[in-house]
Amino acid sequence: MTNDKGQMTKYKLPFLRHPDPKLQFAWNCAQLGLFIFPFTPSIGGVVLGLAMLLTWLQKYRTIIYRPLNIGFALFSVLLIISTVFAFDKKEAILGLFNFLPFILFFAGFSTLIQTPEQLRRLSWILVITSVPIVIIGLGQLFCSWYTTQQWESFLGWAIAPGGNPPNRMASIFMYANILAAYLVIVFVLGLGLWLDAYQQFRRRKRNRGQEIGNRAQGRISPTLSLLFLTVVVIANFVALILTNSRNGWAIAFFACLAYALYQGWHIVVAGVTGLVTSVFLAAFAPLSIAAWFRKIVPAYFWARLNDQLYPDRPVGLLRKTQWQFALSMTQQRPWTGWGLRNFTQLYEIQTKVWLGHPHNLFLMLCAEIGIPATLLFCALLGWIFMGGVKLLQSSKYLEKEDKLIFFSYLLVFGVWVLFNTADVTLFDFRLNTISWLLLSAITGVINYYKY
Numbered sequence: 001m002t003n004d005k006g007q008m009t010k011y012k013l014p015f016l017r018h019p020d021p022k023l024q025f026a027w028n029c030a031q032l033g034l035f036i037f038p039f040t041p042s043i044g045g046v047v048l049g050l051a052m053l054l055t056w057l058q059k060y061r062t063i064i065y066r067p068l069n070i071g072f073a074l075f076s077v078l079l080i081i082s083t084v085f086a087f088d089k090k091e092a093i094l095g096l097f098n099f100l101p102f103i104l105f106f107a108g109f110s111t112l113i114q115t116p117e118q119l120r121r122l123s124w125i126l127v128i129t130s131v132p133i134v135i136i137g138l139g140q141l142f143c144s145w146y147t148t149q150q151w152e153s154f155l156g157w158a159i160a161p162g163g164n165p166p167n168r169m170a171s172i173f174m175y176a177n178i179l180a181a182y183l184v185i186v187f188v189l190g191l192g193l194w195l196d197a198y199q200q201f202r203r204r205k206r207n208r209g210q211e212i213g214n215r216a217q218g219r220i221s222p223t224l225s226l227l228f229l230t231v232v233v234i235a236n237f238v239a240l241i242l243t244n245s246r247n248g249w250a251i252a253f254f255a256c257l258a259y260a261l262y263q264g265w266h267i268v269v270a271g272v273t274g275l276v277t278s279v280f281l282a283a284f285a286p287l288s289i290a291a292w293f294r295k296i297v298p299a300y301f302w303a304r305l306n307d308q309l310y311p312d313r314p315v316g317l318l319r320k321t322q323w324q325f326a327l328s329m330t331q332q333r334p335w336t337g338w339g340l341r342n343f344t345q346l347y348e349i350q351t352k353v354w355l356g357h358p359h360n361l362f363l364m365l366c367a368e369i370g371i372p373a374t375l376l377f378c379a380l381l382g383w384i385f386m387g388g389v390k391l392l393q394s395s396k397y398l399e400k401e402d403k404l405i406f407f408s409y410l411l412v413f414g415v416w417v418l419f420n421t422a423d424v425t426l427f428d429f430r431l432n433t434i435s436w437l438l439l440s441a442i443t444g445v446i447n448y449y450k451y
Contacts, residue, residue: 019114019448026054026112034125034437038133038172041156041430048433052108059111068443069107071380076103078373079340086339087346095340095368098426102436109437113444116402119409120196122441123189126434127232130186134239137171137179141242169242173428180248181425183240185434188255188415190233192408195259197225199404246305247422251415258411262404279305316353319360319422325350326358329367337370356427361420384439385413387446397449409442 018027029051037044056063063069079099086092113119136159139145144161152158157172168176200222240248253276260268282293282302294302315321325347329338338346343364348354358364365374388410391397398406416435419425426432 022058026051055108055112063107072103082336082369085336087342091341092339106436106440109440110443113441114448127190133171134235137169168244176243178428180243180245187236188412194229197222316351322358326363326367335370337368340368357424361424388442
């Protein structure tokens with residue numbers, strides 16, 4: 001690592017300069033696009049696309065020779081091959097648009113994003129923009145807010161009064177589980193920023209002149225940051241509870257446990273473990289034991305976990321049924337799969353139930369694009385994650401104050417994988433874009449220090 005790189009990671013302006021002046025305008029477009037993207041996906045997507053295009057034009061040769069990008073290019077070829085052999089080729093072609101543009105996006109943004117300070121900036125944008133989304137969600141549930149047709153056509157999203165499904169917060173997303181996936185991401189990034197601000201706050205207490213230094217460098221006071229992030233993190237957690245997503249709840253607790261372990265906070269680890277254990281005992285323990293815990297744990301939680309809150313659900317809507325059907329599809333066509341987006345109609349033919357996906361990304365990919373392509377995709381994800389772990393463990397690249405923010409992105413990566421084992425997030429344009437952006441961010445920092 002050169003001295004220039006070391007100095008650049010210490011650059012603390014909120015609107016920081018890009019390490020490469022040629023990419024400054026692209027980086028400004030990326031920040032602006034991400035800020036407006038959740039609320040106007042069409043306009044935000046265009047601005048993010050402009051940032052990607054500018055990066056490709058400036059760094060074309062660098063991008064095409066990186067091994068990881070070559071791997072994703074091979075994965076793209078396998079997707080196209082699976083489309084040729086698809087059960088319904090039109091649906092499979094449409095399914096390609098959930099992958100191919102985002103692979104180009106990943107290749108561009110993994111070159112545009114390079115430093116831990118850029119990761120902080122992206123985290124702040126995502127956390128700040130989550131505030132109005134939570135407010136809209138609360139208005140949806142408790143004030144029956146809704147959007148008119150004119151606003152829906154302009155914004156590209158709709159608000160259903162009372163939630164979607166009813167009594168489950170969905171806010172500006174089309175379904176409660178999609179909002180839960182989004183909230184899990186911003187909750188984890190918000191916790192990372194909160195811990196970062198907490199560490200700065202403690203350093204300031206040890207050095208009374210630190211706050212003056214922060215102002216001189218353009219940073220917000222750690223005290224103000226800590227207060228703001230405390231409110232936002234709590235609000236995101238409350239909103240996550242109101243989505244009534246079991247998957248989201250479990251992953252949020254997992255994230256808290258992971259942060260506590262990373263920080264060495266053993267009391268917090270014990271508290272989170274005890275809380276989770278109590279909820280699970282209330283839901284699944286023998287009645288003689290569960291009855292005692294149900295006096296403490298609200299039925300809203302344990303009855304949702306064991307499905308007593310929604311009894312007599314159709315067999316076709318159970319995840320077990322969906323997963324078994326996806327495995328059956330894989331067994332019949334293990335090499336090329338049935339084609340992207342083909343699960344839905346095949347499942348409806350078999351069960352007479354319409355279902356958008358089998359609630360497991362990796363089983364869905366095995367069924368739709370075949371085992372070889374799925375294994376390659378998983379290998380590429382594993383390559384990114386292991387590269388991030390190696391960088392985090394290294395003592396000669398990331399500075400101590402930057403390791404926490406990088407860890408938060410690795411944790412978001414793990415959270416994304418866990419969420420997609422019980423759901424599928426790629427069908428929502430905003431959530432799919434944010435997911436690929438986070439993968440790009442991790443890869444970009446790895447490439448910056450590696451090369």
